Amino acid sequence: MLLFILGQSALEGVKISPKEKRNRGPPAVGDMEDMVRENDGVTAGDPAAVQEMTTVSVHHFGNPVEAEDGFSVTIIENMKEEYGLFVWPCSVILAEYVWQQRSRFSGAAVVELGAGTSLPGLVAAKVGADVTLTDDSSRPEVIANMRRQCGINNLECKVMGLTWGLWDSNVFDLHPDIILGADVLYDSNAFDDLFATVTFLLESSPSSVFITSYHNRSGHHLIEFLMVKWGLKCVKLLDGFSFMPPHKASGLSGDIQLVEIALASNHTTES
Ligand SMILES: C[S@@+](CC[C@H](N)C(=O)[O-])C[C@H]1O[C@@H](n2cnc3c(N)ncnc32)[C@H](O)[C@@H]1O
Numbered sequence: 540m541l542l543f544i545l546g547q548s549a550l551e552g553v554k555i556s557p558k559e560k561r562n563r564g565p566p567a568v569g570d571m572e573d574m575v576r577e578n579d580g581v582t583a584g585d586p587a588a589v590q591e592m593t594t595v596s597v598h599h600f601g602n603p604v605e606a607e608d609g610f611s612v613t614i615i616e617n618m619k620e621e622y623g624l625f626v627w628p629c630s631v632i633l634a635e636y637v638w639q640q641r642s643r644f645s646g647a648a649v650v651e652l653g654a655g656t657s658l659p660g661l662v663a664a665k666v667g668a669d670v671t672l673t674d675d676s677s678r679p680e681v682i683a684n685m686r687r688q689c690g691i692n693n694l695e696c697k698v699m700g701l702t703w704g705l706w707d708s709n710v711f712d713l714h715p716d717i718i719l720g721a722d723v724l725y726d727s728n729a730f731d732d733l734f735a736t737v738t739f740l741l742e743s744s745p746s747s748v749f750i751t752s753y754h755n756r757s758g759h760h761l762i763e764f765l766m767v768k769w770g771l772k773c774v775k776l777l778d779g780f781s782f783m784p785p786h787k788a789s790g791l792s793g794d795i796q797l798v799e800i801a802l803a804s805n806h807t808t809e810s
Contacts, residue, residue, distance in 0.1 A: 592617050595691075596626060598658060600638040600665075608641075612661045613691050615684060624684055626656045628791040629722035629752040632779040633659040636750070636797055639782060641666035643717070650715040650740060652701065652733070653723040655681060657688050660719060664694045671713060676700025704732025706739075714744045720751040724762070734769045741771070741802050749800040752779055754793050762798060770806040775799040 594616050601609025612634075617624035637644055637659050645667035651660035654672040664670040672689070674681045677700075685698045699709055718740050723733055737749045749771075753762075759776065766772060779795030780788050 627722040633721040633752040644668040647716040651719040670696040673701035703736045718749040724753040752797045772803040
């Protein structure tokens with residue numbers, strides 16, 4: 540079993556270089572015809588530069604024209620920033636999954652980790668979930684942008700800083716039914732902190748599930764290794780493109796997987 544020969548070196552092999560970060564392709568914006576530029580004052584400084592950096596993309600779910608339950612979500616993005624202010628492809632895939640699984644989300648308590656531009660969490664809120672959007676407490680610009688996303692979409696999500704592996708008092712108040720995370724498995728240095736937080740949240744409501752979409756750089760073995768280490772199990776594993784409508788899939792690239800993770804039946808809080 541590969542599980543048992545994977546060690547720290549295997550984890551380190553997954554860390555991506557700054558060059559690769561940039562080569563991951565442009566942010567996965569919604570339909571390009573809907574993209575408009577606007578200056579919303581996200582960044583102080585030269586107004587022309589701000590206008591250059593900030594865009595709004597619109598993401599459709601269902602058919603807003605023909606289907607009664609279809610809708611659009613508008614996202615403010617900053618094209619010059621690294622992580623947290625783009626809509627990454629994993630986020631588009633996870634958001635589509637939330638839409639297609641919407642009956643599970645209606646009325647559920649949902650926490651999105653590393654939410655960034657928050658598309659999956661916003662879709663969950665649209666279909667009736669009670670959503671808390673979270674991101675790194677040390678990135679106030681990302682958290683401020685999450686609040687803007689809620690405002691622009693007329694959604695009342697809670698927004699808070701939650702840094703993986705840190706136990707601020709507000710973390711203890713979270714009892715999610717579903718935890719979401721799009722493209723949060725990209726830096727192996729953060730994997731254990733992320734899984735520590737995920738495991739803590741799963742323990743806080745034992746029937747809950749963590750649904751995450753990620754770039755599959757080293758096979759599913761890495762996720763398996765982390766699940767075994769943290770006393771978790773995979774309850775569903777999908778090719779991220781297997782459920783995407785063709786018109787959305789054609790704008791995305793990469794080997795993206797989606798996995799649902801829960802506490803293993805032999806899980807103990809000491810693990
Ligand atoms: C690749 S981005 C993905 C953003 C968004 N989920 C998406 O897919 O568009 C990774 C996100 O994780 C957040 N993040 C990174 N390290 C973190 C940490 N230690 N604690 C909490 N959030 C973190 C970043 O701020 C960023 O928003």
